[in-house]
Amino acid sequence: MTAPTKIAEASALDTARALVSPLAATIAIGVIQRRPWAVALAARLDADRRGIRQLQRLRTRYGTGLLRLKVPFRRMTLVLSPDDVRTVLSDVVAFTPANAEKAAALSRFEPGGVLISPPDERPPRRAFNEDVLDTPRPVHHHADAMRSAIVSEGRDLVATGSLDWDRFATGWWRMVRRIVLGDSARDDFETTDLLARLRRDGNWGPFHPARPAGTAEFRRRIRAYVDRAEPGSLAALAAADPDQLPQWLFAFDAAGIATYRVLALLATHPAQARRARADSGELPFLRACVHESVRLWPTTPAILRDYVAPPVGAEPRVDHGLSDGELVLIYAPFFHRDGQRLPYAHRFTPDIWLDGRARESWSLVPFSAGPAECPGRNLVLFTASTMLATLGASHRFELRTRLGLDSRGRLPGSVNHVAMRFRVVAHSDQG
Ligand code: HEM
Numbered sequence: 001m002t003a004p005t006k007i008a009e010a011s012a013l014d015t016a017r018a019l020v021s022p023l024a025a026t027i028a029i030g031v032i033q034r035r036p037w038a039v040a041l042a043a044r045l046d047a048d049r050r051g052i053r054q055l056q057r058l059r060t061r062y063g064t065g066l067l068r069l070k071v072p073f074r075r076m077t078l079v080l081s082p083d084d085v086r087t088v089l090s091d092v093v094a095f096t097p098a099n100a101e102k103a104a105a106l107s108r109f110e111p112g113g114v115l116i117s118p119p120d121e122r123p124p125r126r127a128f129n130e131d132v133l134d135t136p137r138p139v140h141h142h143a144d145a146m147r148s149a150i151v152s153e154g155r156d157l158v159a160t161g162s163l164d165w166d167r168f169a170t171g172w173w174r175m176v177r178r179i180v181l182g183d184s185a186r187d188d189f190e191t192t193d194l195l196a197r198l199r200r201d202g203n204w205g206p207f208h209p210a211r212p213a214g215t216a217e218f219r220r221r222i223r224a225y226v227d228r229a230e231p232g233s234l235a236a237l238a239a240a241d242p243d244q245l246p247q248w249l250f251a252f253d254a255a256g257i258a259t260y261r262v263l264a265l266l267a268t269h270p271a272q273a274r275r276a277r278a279d280s281g282e283l284p285f286l287r288a289c290v291h292e293s294v295r296l297w298p299t300t301p302a303i304l305r306d307y308v309a310p311p312v313g314a315e316p317r318v319d320h321g322l323s324d325g326e327l328v329l330i331y332a333p334f335f336h337r338d339g340q341r342l343p344y345a346h347r348f349t350p351d352i353w354l355d356g357r358a359r360e361s362w363s364l365v366p367f368s369a370g371p372a373e374c375p376g377r378n379l380v381l382f383t384a385s386t387m388l389a390t391l392g393a394s395h396r397f398e399l400r401t402r403l404g405l406d407s408r409g410r411l412p413g414s415v416n417h418v419a420m421r422f423r424v425v426a427h428s429d430q431g
Pocket of ligand 1: 116372374375380
C-alpha cells in the first residue's frame with residue numbers, strides 16, 4: 001500500500017478560505033438531503049467551480065500531500081492527490097467510512113447501515129448488500145420486475161408536453177418505491193416523506209435533536225414491507241438484515257438527480273443525444289452518460305473518512321502522520337473537474353467511461369472506490385439508463401432553462417436541477 005506523502009499544515013487564512021469554499025457550500029447544500037434554496041444559490045455562485053479553484057490554489061502552495069486545516073473544533077485533513085485518494089479509500093480499517101459526522105446523520109434512519117457500521121460488523125453487512133444488490137452484475141436478477149416499473153412510470157412522465165423537477169421526482173419516487181418496497185408501495189408517499197424529514201434532520205449532524213418516534217415509525221414501515229416480501233422487490237431479499245434497506249431507498253434520490261441531469265446534458269449535446277437514441281442491449285452509452293453526470297456533478301461531493309490509529313500492541317502499519325479520529329476529506333469535484341490534469345474536465349465526455357480513460361486513475365470516484373465502493377453502482381446504472389431509454393424512445397427533451405454552458409462549451413461546476421424544465425416533444429410530432 002502506498003503511504004500518503006507528508007502532511008502540510010495550512011495557515012489560518014488558507015484554512016478560513018477552504019472552510020468558506022468548498023466546505024461551507026457543501027454543508028449548506030445538505031450532505032444528506034439537498035436544500036433547494038442552497039442548490040439554487042450554489043448554482044448562481046458556481047460554488048463547486050470556486051471550490052475546485054480554491055483547492056488548486058492550495059495544492060500549488062502546499063504540494064500534493066495531505067493538507068491539515070487549522071480548525072479549532074475538529075482535526076481535519078484534505079486529500080489533494082489521486083494517489084492519496086487510493087491510499088485512503090483502499091483501507092477501510094485505517095480510514096473508517098463510519099466517520100463521526102456521517103454516523104450522527106445516518107443513524108436517524110439507518111442505525112444498522114453498513115456505511116456507519118463498526119469494523120467487526122461491516123464485513124457481513126457489506127456481503128449482504130452485495131448479494132441483494134447483485135453488485136458485480138450489470139443487470140440485476142430482478143431486472144424484469146424493475147424494468148416494468150421503470151417503463152410504466154417513465155411513460156407517465158412523458159404523458160404531458162412538459163417536464164419539471166417536481167413531476168420527474170414524483171414519478172421517479174413511484175418507480176423507486178416499487179423497485180425497493182414492492183408495487184403496493186407505489187403511492188406510499190408517507191414513508192418516503194418521513195424518510196425525507198429524517199434526512200433533513202440528518203443534515204445538521206449531531207446538532208439536531210433526535211426524533212425517536214419518527215425513526216421508530218419509519219423502521220416499522222420498512223419492516224412491514226420486508227415482511228410482505230413482494231416478489232421482484234428488494235424488500236423480498238432483505239429479511240436477513242432489514243436495517244440495510246433504508247440506504248437503498250435513500251440513495252435512489254441521488255440516482256434520480258443524476259438521471260434528470262442527463263436529460264439536460266443530452267438536450268444540449270445533439271450529437272450525443274443521437275448516440276443515446278441508438279443505444280441498445282445493456283445500454284452502454286446511456287450508462288456512460290449517467291456515469292458522466294455524476295462525474296460532472298457528484299451527488300456525494302464529500303467522501304468522509306475518520307482515521308483510526310492502530311491499537312496499542314497491534315502490528316505496526318504505515319505511519320500516516322494522522323491522529324486518531326481525524327477527519328479525512330476527499331472533495332470529489334476537485335478530482336473530477338481538475339482542468340489542470342484532465343483535458344475533458346468541464347465537458348460532457350461519456351466516452352471516458354467506455355474507452356478505459358476513467359479507469360486509469362483514482363481521480364474519478366463518483367461511486368467512491370475500494371472496499372466501501374457503492375455496491376448499488378450497477379443497479380443505479382441499470383435503472384437510470386433504462387429510464388432514459390424509455391423516455392427517449394418516444395420523445396425528445398428540449399431544455400427550457402439555461403444549463404450555463406460557456407462560449408467554449410464548458411459546463412458549470414454547479415447546476416440547479418430543481419429549476420430545470422423541459423419541453424417534451426414526441427418523435428412523431430417532429431415533422
Ligand atoms: C447516483 C446514485 C448513487 C451514487 C452516486 C452513490 C454513491 C455512493 C458513494 C460515493 C458511496 C460511498 C460513501 C462513502 O464512502 O461515504 C456509496 C455507498 C453506498 N451506496 Fe451508493 N450511490 C448511489 C446510489 C445507490 C443506490 C441506489 C444504492 C442501493 C440501492 C446504493 C447503496 C449504497 C450502499 C449500501 C453504500 C454503503 C457501502 C459501504 O459502506 O460498504 N447507492 N454510494
